[in-house]
Amino acid sequence: xxxxxxxxxxxxxxxxxxxxxxxxxIYAGDFVRIRPKHIMTHDNTSAVMGxxxxxxxxxxxxxxxxxxxxxxDIQNHxxxxxxxxxxxxxxxxxxxxxxxxxxxxISHQVMVEYGYVTPxxxxxxxxxxxxxxxxxxxxxxxxxRTDAASIWATGETWWQVPQVAKVTLHGTLQPGVVGKDVxxxxxxxxxxxxxxxxxxxxQGEGVDxxxxxQRMSVSNMTTEWGALAGVFPFDETLRQWLHDRAExxxxxxxxxxxxxDVERWYQTRLEAEPGxxxxxxxxxxxxxxxxxxxxxxxxxxxxxxxEIQQEKVKVNKAYxxxxxxxxxxxxxAAASVVDGKQVAEDVDLxxxxxxxxxxxxxxxxxxxxxxxxAGAHFLPPGCGTCIGLGAGTLExxxxxxxxxxxxxxGRMGSRDAKAYLASPAVVAASALAxxxxxxxxxxxxGLKTSVSVNGPRPSEGSATRILDGFPTRVEGRVxxxxxxxxxxxxxxxxxxxxxxxxxEEEMAAAAMENYDPDFAEFSKSGDIIVSGLNFGxxxxxxxxxxxxxIRGIACVIAESYSQTxxxxxxxxxxxxxxxxxxxxxxxxxxKNNDGLTIESGNxxxxxxxxxxxLGDADYPFSPLGEVPQEIILAGGAENVVxxxxx
Numbered sequence: 001x002x003x004x005x006x007x008x009x010x011x012x013x014x015x016x017x018x019x020x021x022x023x024x025x026i027y028a029g030d031f032v033r034i035r036p037k038h039i040m041t042h043d044n045t046s047a048v049m050g051x052x053x054x055x056x057x058x059x060x061x062x063x064x065x066x067x068x069x070x071x072x073d074i075q076n077h078x079x080x081x082x083x084x085x086x087x088x089x090x091x092x093x094x095x096x097x098x099x100x101x102x103x104x105x106i107s108h109q110v111m112v113e114y115g116y117v118t119p120x121x122x123x124x125x126x127x128x129x130x131x132x133x134x135x136x137x138x139x140x141x142x143x144x145r146t147d148a149a150s151i152w153a154t155g156e157t158w159w160q161v162p163q164v165a166k167v168t169l170h171g172t173l174q175p176g177v178v179g180k181d182v183x184x185x186x187x188x189x190x191x192x193x194x195x196x197x198x199x200x201x202x203q204g205e206g207v208d209x210x211x212x213x214q215r216m217s218v219s220n221m222t223t224e225w226g227a228l229a230g231v232f233p234f235d236e237t238l239r240q241w242l243h244d245r246a247e248x249x250x251x252x253x254x255x256x257x258x259x260x261d262v263e264r265w266y267q268t269r270l271e272a273e274p275g276x277x278x279x280x281x282x283x284x285x286x287x288x289x290x291x292x293x294x295x296x297x298x299x300x301x302x303x304x305x306x307e308i309q310q311e312k313v314k315v316n317k318a319y320x321x322x323x324x325x326x327x328x329x330x331x332x333a334a335a336s337v338v339d340g341k342q343v344a345e346d347v348d349l350x351x352x353x354x355x356x357x358x359x360x361x362x363x364x365x366x367x368x369x370x371x372x373x374a375g376a377h378f379l380p381p382g383c384g385t386c387i388g389l390g391a392g393t394l395e396x397x398x399x400x401x402x403x404x405x406x407x408x409x410g411r412m413g414s415r416d417a418k419a420y421l422a423s424p425a426v427v428a429a430s431a432l433a434x435x436x437x438x439x440x441x442x443x444x445x446g447l448k449t450s451v452s453v454n455g456p457r458p459s460e461g462s463a464t465r466i467l468d469g470f471p472t473r474v475e476g477r478v479x480x481x482x483x484x485x486x487x488x489x490x491x492x493x494x495x496x497x498x499x500x501x502x503x504e505e506e507m508a509a510a511a512m513e514n515y516d517p518d519f520a521e522f523s524k525s526g527d528i529i530v531s532g533l534n535f536g537x538x539x540x541x542x543x544x545x546x547x548x549x550i551r552g553i554a555c556v557i558a559e560s561y562s563q564t565x566x567x568x569x570x571x572x573x574x575x576x577x578x579x580x581x582x583x584x585x586x587x588x589x590x591k592n593n594d595g596l597t598i599e600s601g602n603x604x605x606x607x608x609x610x611x612x613x614l615g616d617a618d619y620p621f622s623p624l625g626e627v628p629q630e631i632i633l634a635g636g637a638e639n640v641v642x643x644x645x646x
Contacts, residue, residue: 005273007164008231009199012139012270016122018156028163028279028457031625038065038116039143039151040125042107043072045088048126051149055638056645061155063096066148067116069107070100074382075390105355105381106323108132112216113355115249115256119234119242120270124151129323129405131223134231135215137238137269139199141229144540144564146571150641158627158637160566162228163279163456165198166272169206171287176440178333179214180325180403180423183221184292186284188302189447194280195222196534197563199229201272206286207232212241213329220324221405224299228563234269277457285448291426291438295407296399296418304444305426309437313420316398318343318431319412320371320424321352321379322386325403328361330424335367337428337439338374344434349427350392352379374432388412394419401430456580459623463608470629472608476554478600479523480586481515481531482593487538488565490515492547494539504550511547516596525552528603532558532583535576536565545569555605557612557621559583570628573636577605582612582619 006014006025014025018033026032041048045068060066070085085102092099100110108129110116117123119137124130126148133140147157167186200222202215210218215232222230232238242262249256291305320326320334331353343349351371353359359381362368372378377392384390386404394400394413400420402412407419420436429439466472493514496502502510512519529548535558536544545568548556555575569576582603590598604613611618634640 004277005275007276007278008201008233008270008272009139009164009229010161010276012120012122013159013161015120015270016139026161028161028277029459029622031158031160031627033156033627034122034159035156036065036124036151037118037121038067038111038123039148040067040069040107040111040116040123040127040130041148042069042127043084044126044145045091046084048145048148048152049088049091051145051638052152055149055153055641057149057153057641060095060097060152065155066097066152067111068092068097068099069104069110070102071105071107071110071382072387073389074102074380075384102382103356103380105353105357106326106383108220108323109327109354109358112136113245113357114254115245118257119238119265128223129220131227131230132216132220132323134219134222134229135212137232137234139229139231140219141199142564144567144571146637147567150637153641154644158570158631162197162199162563164277165195165200165227165280165282166278167200167202168204168281168283169202170204170283170285171206172209173286173289174442176425177289177291178329178423178425179210179217180221181289181291182210182214182284182286183218183225184294184302184421185289185447187221187225187294187300188292189284189449190225190282190451191300193226193533194282194451196226197560198227198279199231200225200227201278202230202232203272204283206284207235208237209286210237211329212237213327216327217324221299224405233271234266239266277454279454279456281452281454283450288445288448290442290444291423293401293420293422293426293436295420297407297409299405299407299421305438306442306444309435312435314399314435315347315401315430317392317394317400318347318349318427319385319392319400319402319404320376320427321350322383322404323354324405325424326352326354326358328358330403331358331362331367331371332365334424334428335362335370337425338432339370341374341432343375343431347431347434348392349374349376349431350379350385351376352384353381355381385412401427401436403427456622459610459620464610464623465626466607467626467629467633469633470607472606474554474605474607475602476526476528477524478603478614479527479529480590480598480600481529481596482587482590482598483515484532485534485537486515486531488536488541488544489538491536491544492541494541497539497541497543507543507547508551511551511553512597519597522597523551523553526554527552528554528557528605530557530582530586530600532587533560535561536569537562540564540568542568542572545574546572549574557582570631571637573632573634575624575628575632577612577621577624579612579619579621582614582621585614585617585619
């Protein structure tokens with residue numbers, strides 16, 4: 001039993017793991033069953049309801065665990081959408097689950113505002129921006145819909161503890177520089193997938209200068225940085241914020257926690273242990289951060305304001321909304337910029353608060369009136385334009401400057417539009433000027449950063465226990481796919497994803513056809529696919545995993561994955577293994593071969609020793625624990641849940 005020093009993320013994971021022996025710890029790379037404190041779903045609750053019923057569940061295991069908060073399509077008042085919301089509310093009432101109606105606020109804001117997220121807890125959500133909960137010193141991370149249904153039915157799901165990155169923040173921010181500027185700087189400065197699929201822990205004296213609103217902005221956009229979580233420490237700033245929340249909750253007869261709880265948590269708080277292993281260690285001097293703009297079309301492409309404002313990039317629409325930047329400090333910053341001024345004649349400024357409570361506070365403090373007098377268009381508290389729904393979406397040829405978290409092509413409207421990301425103050429200043437600019441001038445002396453790569457946490461080296469019925473060895477022909485970031489469209493065409501009449505034979509034939517049109521003729525049952533970094537990136541479609549399973553592919557081995565892809569694969573009984581060493585070997589062997597699919601001998605996968613034998617050499621892979629073995633044996637996570645439900 002290992003007692004090596006643990007990161008904060010590893011300690012939180014251990015505290016929520018199910019079935020551990022007394023004193024046992026889990027570490028990065030381990031597969032475990034976990035019982036999160038809460039599981040949040042929003043408009044997608046209806047889809048999870050379908051999953052829940054399909055596995056034969058009839059009652060929620062713990063009605064206090066799920067939270068339903070409607071926020072995505074709340075401007076849609078069609079009978080169909082209103083009917084969907086009514087069904088979700090009726091289901092919540094039937095099972096005694098907390099339900100927050102449209103207009104209450106964005107789901108993530110609701111989760112922190114109403115006290116569901118607490119320090120040291122693990123809170124998951126069926127939404128990629130569940131990372132926001134890390135600002136509360138919690139492990140906030142996304143799960144897919146099958147996981148959500150499993151948690152509803154049994155209180156549990158499976159999880160692989162991610163590798164952990166440490167980001168040390170030094171110094172203090174310059175006046176007018178905010179959390180959004182920090183995360184844009186991190187995304188732009190470290191844009192080579194340094195933290196891809198990792199959990200990020202923020203440390204250092206620089207954390208002290210970040211307010212809670214700013215920490216939520218940073219944690220939220222660790223998603224766009226490629227991370228699975230962004231966790232801050234439990235410090236005095238958070239301690240005071242929790243006391244304020246406890247007072248607020250008590251005033252609404254909703255004492256989800258009390259001041260006494262806060263003090264107890266603080267005295268027993270979890271902290272990263274000296275000597276804990278971090279896969280990568282990054283440093284940023286906050287004093288060198290100035291406002292930056294991301295885009296267009298990419299979060300990790302950034303421009304310093306002094307540089308881009310010289311170009312006078314004309315904007316048509318400006319947005320102050322979303323789960324990353326629509327809290328009270330954000331509205332205050334924008335209001336101070338526009339106070340007494342008018343939005344440019346040919347610019348539309350759209351504003352939506354993160355919640356109804358935030359809007360009420362902004363109205364009380366006069367921020368709302370300042371924005372209204374400047375000519376802002378107000379939208380209800382929710383997601384809306386951020387995801388291309390409702391009023392104010394970008395039209396072909398338009399340019400938007402937005403305080404949201406994503407600016408992917410077509411995300412906020414037309415694919416022929418362009419979107420840039422910036423802080424609320426920059427959005428407001430740009431709306432006034434009609435082009436991208438900052439309200440204050442800054443000198444750009446460059447970001448002061450450093451990076452140290454340590455690699456994944458080493459395995460403890462003991463043999464893996466193999467469950468009865470699970471093979472100890474698998475042998476198959478290796479098909480080398482020499483590409484990084486092979487996306488789900490390449491694996492399974494988007495044009496087939498929403499067809500309900502596709503047969504299994506058609507799914508198998510379509511596997512990889514967008515990547516390699518000859519794959520169907522070249523591959524055969526029992527083959528092993530090996531590919532590069534970030535395999536399965538892109539959409540969350542489950543068919544990108546199931547089509548390979550139906551095709552008869554034994555498993556996929558990659559240098560790294562989109563974790564959504566891995567979850568979908570294992571949830572559907574399809575095996576994914578991680579072996580950077582094997583991938584590195586094949587890169588060298590085939591560096592002069594430009595084929596799309598390359599036969600590369602036969603490999604033997606030894607699950608007990610966690611090695612892959614190819615030729616005369618062995619290449620280690622991350623051990624496959626008992627939890628994924630159980631799911632693979634059962635043919636998928638839904639079957640595991642069905643068995644547990646009898």
